[in-house]
Amino acid sequence: MFEAWLHFATIIFVQALLFVVCAYRQKRLSDMPRILGWGIFTGIGVGLLSDLIWGKFFGLWSYTLGFGVLSLTLTAALVYGLFAANILLMRRVRLLHFFIWIMVMMATYEVTNHFFRVWTYELALPTYAFLMFLVAGYFATAFFIAVIWHAFLGYRFSLIDNLLRSKV
Secondary structure (H helix, E strand, C coil): CHHHHHHHHHHHHHHHHHHHHHHHHCCCHHHHHHHHHHHHHHHHHHHHHHHHHHHHHCCCEEECCCCCHHHHHHHHHHHHHHHHHHHHHCCCCCHHHHHHHHHHHHHHHHHHHHHCCCEEECCCCCHHHHHHHHHHHHHHHHHHHHHHHHHHCCCCCHHHHHHHHCCC
């Protein structure tokens, strides 16, 4: 069990490092504590909902730490929280930049998880379909978080404003 918690800590460390890099690139280092707080707040809601529906109910993934209250809460607050904080840092970027950064985050998370297993996907898909599943899942979650902040919490996202202004 110690090894599972060590792997979890490694995943969190890598995500935190990625958050610092993103904050530096967006010139938002001084805003990091506030953004991280909002990320954790949002991550708890989105993470618990996602893990209970897609992970536990539909069985798309499992955790080495299981689906207990402590592990789900920590995963929601830290894994999803850091992911959400990264999203909040990208309020001023265009859709393509947003998509590219989400793919960088996805690749970093999944490669780290490959070596320090925290979650396992319970899908029997060909490689291309699995990659499409990952791309769609990460992007949909990121966009969902951006829409929540844009619509309900007053954080304006340029990419959403641009999508709403464009004529489809």
